[in-house]
Amino acid sequence: MFRYIVRRLLQMVLAFFGTTLIVYALMFAGQGDPIQALAGERPVSAAQRAYLTEKFHLDQTGIGGFFYRYFDYVGNLLRGDLGDSLTGRKIGDMLAQAWPVTVKLAIIGLLVAILVGVTAGVIAGLRRGGIFDNATLALTLLVLGIPTIVLAPLAQYFLGVKLPLFPPTAGAEPSIYALLLPGIVLGSLSLATALRLTRTSVAENLRSDYVRTAKAKGMSVRRIVSVHVLRNSLIPVITFLGVELGNLMSGAIITEGVFNIPGVGFNLFRGIRTEDGPLVVGLVSVLVVVYLVSNLVVDVLYAVLDPRIRYE
Amino acid sequence: MSVNVNERSGLADRRPAGDDGGHLLEVRDLFVEFRTRDGVAKVINGVSYHLDAGETLAVLGESGSGKSVTAQAIMGILDMPPAVIPSGQILYRGTDLLKLPEEERRKVRGKQISMIFQDALSALNPVFPVGWQIGEMLRLREGLSRAQAKRRAIELMELVKIPAARQRIGDYPHQFSGGMRQRVMIAMSLALDPAVLIADEPTTALDVTVQAQIMDLLGELRRDLNMAMILITHDLGVVADVADRIAVMYAGRIVEHADVHSLYEAPAHPYTKGLLESIPRLDLKGQRLTTIKGLPPNLMRIPSGCPFHLRCPYARQECVDVVPAVRSLGGDRTSACHFAQEVIDGRL
Numbered sequence: 040m041f042r043y044i045v046r047r048l049l050q051m052v053l054a055f056f057g058t059t060l061i062v063y064a065l066m067f068a069g070q071g072d073p074i075q076a077l078a079g080e081r082p083v084s085a086a087q088r089a090y091l092t093e094k095f096h097l098d099q100t101g102i103g104g105f106f107y108r109y110f111d112y113v114g115n116l117l118r119g120d121l122g123d124s125l126t127g128r129k130i131g132d133m134l135a136q137a138w139p140v141t142v143k144l145a146i147i148g149l150l151v152a153i154l155v156g157v158t159a160g161v162i163a164g165l166r167r168g169g170i171f172d173n174a175t176l177a178l179t180l181l182v183l184g185i186p187t188i189v190l191a192p193l194a195q196y197f198l199g200v201k202l203p204l205f206p207p208t209a210g211a212e213p214s215i216y217a218l219l220l221p222g223i224v225l226g227s228l229s230l231a232t233a234l235r236l237t238r239t240s241v242a243e244n245l246r247s248d249y250v251r252t253a254k255a256k257g258m259s260v261r262r263i264v265s266v267h268v269l270r271n272s273l274i275p276v277i278t279f280l281g282v283e284l285g286n287l288m289s290g291a292i293i294t295e296g297v298f299n300i301p302g303v304g305f306n307l308f309r310g311i312r313t314e315d316g317p318l319v320v321g322l323v324s325v326l327v328v329v330y331l332v333s334n335l336v337v338d339v340l341y342a343v344l345d346p347r348i349r350y351e
Numbered sequence: 352m353s354v355n356v357n358e359r360s361g362l363a364d365r366r367p368a369g370d371d372g373g374h375l376l377e378v379r380d381l382f383v384e385f386r387t388r389d390g391v392a393k394v395i396n397g398v399s400y401h402l403d404a405g406e407t408l409a410v411l412g413e414s415g416s417g418k419s420v421t422a423q424a425i426m427g428i429l430d431m432p433p434a435v436i437p438s439g440q441i442l443y444r445g446t447d448l449l450k451l452p453e454e455e456r457r458k459v460r461g462k463q464i465s466m467i468f469q470d471a472l473s474a475l476n477p478v479f480p481v482g483w484q485i486g487e488m489l490r491l492r493e494g495l496s497r498a499q500a501k502r503r504a505i506e507l508m509e510l511v512k513i514p515a516a517r518q519r520i521g522d523y524p525h526q527f528s529g530g531m532r533q534r535v536m537i538a539m540s541l542a543l544d545p546a547v548l549i550a551d552e553p554t555t556a557l558d559v560t561v562q563a564q565i566m567d568l569l570g571e572l573r574r575d576l577n578m579a580m581i582l583i584t585h586d587l588g589v590v591a592d593v594a595d596r597i598a599v600m601y602a603g604r605i606v607e608h609a610d611v612h613s614l615y616e617a618p619a620h621p622y623t624k625g626l627l628e629s630i631p632r633l634d635l636k637g638q639r640l641t642t643i644k645g646l647p648p649n650l651m652r653i654p655s656g657c658p659f660h661l662r663c664p665y666a667r668q669e670c671v672d673v674v675p676a677v678r679s680l681g682g683d684r685t686s687a688c689h690f691a692q693e694v695i696d697g698r699l
């Protein structure tokens with residue numbers, strides 16, 4: 040297990056360099072004038088041009104110069120310096136503000152998926168073919184069929200404006216209550232998937248031989264379901280939810296945009312729109328790390344949950 | 352008169368039979384169907400067999416003949432639906448288990464009648480240590496504490512001769528070899544000291560050498576613990592040494608029932624005869640084995656008359672038209688063939 044984790048960490052280092060390199064290249068290479076690319080549409084004064092040329096070593100040209108700048112950037116990144124946004128703010132400070140909001144939002148989304156999705160999935164799996172099972176099947180198909188870009192404004196309009204149960208937008212420093220509706224919207228996809236996964240897993244495990252054995256041992260139905268079946272059924276569900284937490288933290292661009300939540304996705308969205316190169320690269324680098332770490336945690340968790348899994 | 356089946360079945364109160372002088376366990380004219388979308392499969396069609404204290408009954412038959420379904424009906428672990436039991440009785444010490452409420456029935460499982468299965472790897476829960484799985488019965492059924500249950504689980508694992516039982520109690524099923532896993536199953540089935548053990552093809556999934564070890568262990572335990580055993584198998588070879596009596600099943604019926612010696616000496620049903628001729632024999636080395644030709648019938652469309660007639664070398668018109676009754680051939684011996692006597696006498 041230890042050797043496995045070490046190997047995975049080494050792979051993560053490679054993946055980190057690979058992805059940041061690609062994002063960095065997409066943002067800064069291929070443009071005739073990197074400074075103009077950096078600044079986007081805005082005009083650049085001579086003083087700014089001189090400063091940026093100095094700062095980003097733009098006097099070095101060609102592919103060698105590109106790598107020189109890339110490693111310079113990564114070096115700063117590893118020292119914890121994400122650099123400055125074109126708006127002049129330190130990207131590190133922006134992240135420190137945006138990150139807690141995004142994490143709160145993701146956790147609300149995940150909790151919704153767990154409380155509603157897993158519970159309903161267990162019930163549907165226990166009563167396969169029943170009314171509840173069919174109703175949840177129809178609902179989840181509906182949710183899975185509507186993209187967030189449609190669902191988020193719909194929820195905002197109907198539950199925030201028409202029937203004002205929730206604040207329609209969050210604004211700076213949002214409360215948990217303000218994050219509730221966006222959290223539900225964000226978590227709805229995970230909820231639907233978690234529900235289907237739990238339902239299938241429970242139904243499958245109910246038919247398994249070890250359930251027959253537990254019956255032959257004279258165990259009650261309640262015990263068989265709540266101990267034997269659940270413990271097995273939740274293995275794939277928990278690993279799915281672990282991966283999903285990583286996705287939720289990095290995939291909230293649309294939801295944060297629609298509900299005006301100042302999280303990581305919101306800043307990323309703004310960075311892309313205003314062609315704020317350093318901001319986009321900085322945020323994506325951090326998201327890559329979050330994603331890689333959450334995947335490793337999930338794989339380790341999987342081995343903890345299922346004794347049959349042994350990593351070498 | 353009925354008995355309280357919840358009583359602790361210690362050796363002392365293990366009477367040879369039910370209070371009414373009947374058998375310890377008796378299946379009477381049992382019918383089971385599976386009602387599925389494709390139709391109704393008549394899987395068990397009037398099975399009767401019995402078991403007395405301390406004896407071993409072998410239930411023999413090709414795969415699909417209904418051996419496991421009968422056993423699961425006795426245990427009350429059939430999935431109903433799709434299974435339905437239209438009629439029949441399962442008497443344990445004189446009480447019809449089919450009439451007991453589920454809560455009472457549950458107390459019989461494991462404590463009076465327990466069961467082990469063919470594939471111990473899938474029959475054991477993959478995510479709990481074996482000691483936990485054995486101890487679970489003791490904790491939930493007998494109210495033992497965790498520590499007591501653990502101690503007893505170690506004793507049980509030692510009883511079934513698992514080496515280093517104390518060290519292996521925390522291991523998971525997949526960490527054991529096939530034979531050791533089946534021993535874990537056996538230890539679990541013995542935890543509540545049952546009067547009857549149903550072993551459903553306990554060695555089918557194992558290597559030949561391990562098969563013999565498990566059969567020896569079962570025989571030994573049955574003797575030492577004075578249990579009665581129903582040994583389900585499709586292999587006539589393994590039963591000769593362990594069983595007292597044999598019931599041969601075909602298409603959900605008992606087609607022949609006899610004590611082991613009589614059956615080996617002179618089978619009274621063409622199906623049994625076919626099974627006997629298909630076991631490899633040392634004295635007939637080099638000779639080609641004969642096997643019963645054809646396949647067991649589709650249980651949704653069982654043939655008219657004798658269900659075996661399409662495969663029987665002796666079938667006549669009568670066999671196509673008339674269902675053969677179970678006829679008594681003296682003592683315990685029965686055969687469901689129109690020409691049972693002729694088959695015994697070797698005249699067919």
Ligand SMILES: Nc1ncnc2c1ncn2[C@@H]1O[C@H](COP(=O)(O)OP(=O)(O)O)[C@@H](O)[C@H]1O
Nearest residue numbers: 385394413414415416417418419420421433650
């Ligand atoms: N859950 C089920 N649904 C439908 N048919 C079943 C089910 N379980 C068993 N059967 C059928 O019952 C018949 C007898 O099965 P079984 O008792 O397992 O045979 P065996 O003698 O090999 O143990 C088989 O034809 C099988 O297809």
Ligand code: SF4
Nearest residue numbers: 657660663670688689
């Ligand atoms: S009744 Fe007829 S078909 Fe059936 S086993 Fe006897 S001889 Fe064969």
Ligand SMILES: [Mg+2]
Nearest residue numbers: 418419551552
């Ligand atoms: Mg079977």
